[in-house]
Amino acid sequence: MLCPHCRKNETRVVDSRDDDNSVRRRRECLGCKHRFTTYERMEAPRLFVVKKDGRREQYNRDKVLSGLRRACEKRPVSEAQMEEIVAGIERELFARGENEVPASLVGEKLMEALKRVDAIAYVRFASVYRDFRDVASFRAELEGLLAK
Secondary structure, three states, rough: OOOOOOOOOOEEEEEEEEEEEEEEEEEEEEOOOEEEEEEEEEOOOOOOOEEEOOOOEEHHHHHHHHHHHHHOOOOOHHHHHHHHHHHHHHHHHHOOOOOEEHHHHHHHHHHHHHHHHHHHHHHHHHHHHOOOOHHHHHHHHHHHHOOO
């Protein structure tokens, strides 16, 4: 670690504390005795979502949460429940150990979770995700839901 004051690379750690997402370290330069703080953060693995048309885009938690919020609008689903759904899906996706996942997998996981939490939110999400074109396709989805 380079000292920001004298640019020597001989430092020692005086104090170390774990914060939420990082480790805070107080360091002292062995040359000039200048003290400074560094933060160590773990780099999150990069995950890409492969769209139907073959485009790849980086996984965006906010985008997933936004779609979930729209489906759950005016429904008895709390923000905490939505956060937990997204966190669970993220755990599953990152646990796969792959750099790329198909967008269809993310959508299906979201629908599975919504089906357990709120049937109306599930149907709302499915109608957009599966791109229902007419009442017949909507009815088929509802009949499948009611049959279970």
